[in-house]
Amino acid sequence: MTTKYGSAQEIDQRLQKLGRQGRLGGKLLGIGLLMVFGTAILYSVLVMLATDLLESFGAMFFVPVPVGFLMIIIGAVITSKTGRERSQIQDAYIPIALDQAMDRVDQFWGATLDERYFKEELGLPMFDECSQSSYLKGVLRGIPLEMSCFVLKKETTKDDDNQPNYEIAFSGLMIVCRHTMELKEEGFAFTQFTRFLGGMKTESEAFNKAFSIYAEGGLDVFRLLTPQYMEHLVSLPEAREKELGVRLCQDGTLLIVLEHRRIIVDNDDITTGSGMVEYMADHIRGIADTIDSLELPIQREA
């Protein structure tokens, strides 16, 4: 695999070097923090207990603190630099990883999901700003879909320049595809991100506890949520971690939200280009596994 950063061998060597530098930066950061805070704690204890010792050795405490701060700064700079370079190398490998994991890639980056999807009744929090990243459109294991990582932010305060400050209300991955159910009523959703006031209840207490259902009618809900299917949903790892939201819209759109999930991930312990590609591809296949495990009525390519 040759990219703009050189041949595979050159990149592997570069990654290994970055790995070593990253570990060094991390160690410097850690030791620096230990020196600064350890000195501060020790100083405080001596102030409380033994003033005579402090008089003899007090000056020595002023050595580790600046050294510690220096190590923190150097460690942070090294970690940041290696992280940036590693990220650039990873960007070059993303198309390769996507080609491996997906049946077809129509678009990566350069677009975003329609923001109205985030305002659908999925139990997502109200937000003032929605930022998306890693937009991907294509076919994954026979399913034509679009997906994007997103972060919903709420405005908290305004600073002195009247610029808004935001806090993160929610982050995750939204997958948009098509379902095959013919809905007789308006769409419905079952989600773990909120409890709908007056939400529908099923016969399964475990399901009612794990999920909240939003539906205008109810017939379509019971057509999909059979007792066996509810039992299956409740047993999923995503359901146990309360990270799942699903909405079936009347126009045939299916929205799946997985909290805290990302499309592109990295592992600093990987020091080869091929390992990086495999790791990313495996993660995307993991998203496909999750979609399959939901056993939703999803439209697939013929």
Next chain:
Amino acid sequence: MFFFTFDLFTLLIGGAIVLAVLWVISTINGFKRREIKIEEALSGIEVALTKRYDMLTKLLDTAKGFMEHESDLFSRVIALRHGMSVGEMGKADREMSELTGRLFAVAENYPELRSSEVFLELQRGIRDAEEHLQAARRLYNANVSSYNIAIAMFPAKLLAKGHSPKEFYDADDEKRGDVKMQF
């Protein structure tokens, strides 16, 4: 001082009365809303039963041409009319289930019928209708459960005079009985 205390007391009493009135209105409306949902769900069962009935009628008509000797299958009369009670619907549901089961069992002896496109299409249609009916039953029972709980819980039950618990829809699958295969 006395007048200040009197005003505060009046305000508190007034506030409590307003809250109580709002609670009464909300509770009574809640009962009514649930009753309407039950009626809607019952109507949904009626629609599903009618759909199944229509499919079964078409299936019987198709099968008649092949199974002329199975007269007892075609002589069954199942009553289905608009505005049936829950019990009557349950009875019609059970009768249709029994007839469908017997028809499919007897159809096993007629390979020409079983492989005909029309029969297969109608068989799929009946399965779809049964799924629809199953969902409609569960929706109705969920709404009935919600209503029955609402009128039984304190203090709402103080306002529930004149509201009696609704009957659940009982398809009672056990009473379908075994389908005897005749060879």
